[in-house]
Amino acid sequence: EPEVTQTPSHQVTQMGQEVILRCVPISNHLYFYWYRQILGQKVEFLVSFYNNEISEKSEIFDDQFSVERPDGSNFTLKIRSTKLEDSAMYFCASSERPLASGANVLTFGAGSRLTVL
């Protein structure tokens, strides 16, 4: 079964450092997403991406965050200067069609755990 793959599975970084989290969405999916989940809490929407541009972003997704699809297969999330509160599990997801179409769902990757010290 097709899956979304994410790397690294766990990254430890010092506060203020840049981090890039990588994702390979399912190949025929056109819509890509990043979510984060602070330990024990709910899954929070960060950003969605379609047709090589951001479709929507949350208030969490401030100027420290950026996304990119550099080569047609990878989808990356960059955090420019990490803060302690960025420590969380970051999930990449993809969908074949728009979510509100009533016909589509998210497939999540296994996640990248970010620990900021």
Next chain:
Amino acid sequence: GQQVMQIPQYQHVQEGEDFTTYCNSSTTLSNIQWYKQRPGGHPVFLIQLVKSGEVKKQKRLTFQFGEAKKNSSLHITATQTTDVGTYFCAGPGGDSSYKLIFGSGTRLLVRP
């Protein structure tokens, strides 16, 4: 902004007992989806409901979408230890086709 709340936050049951989680949205939803997240895992899609009043079953799991399309429920009959995890409802964010808002989740623990 749109809020999706679930109750209860936690439920601890004896294996064989039933379990229900309730989901309420502050806005009408075009569809509602349910995901399960095993401990240490990622959310995995369970089901999608689209029609007002719709009821769907998956073995011991029964999903319902409210008439007003603002609430939903998941009922598990005769829980098993494999049902352990957090159950999230999720719906499209407002008119957006590009955002799925997750509920606060209900964590289910099952005593063997």
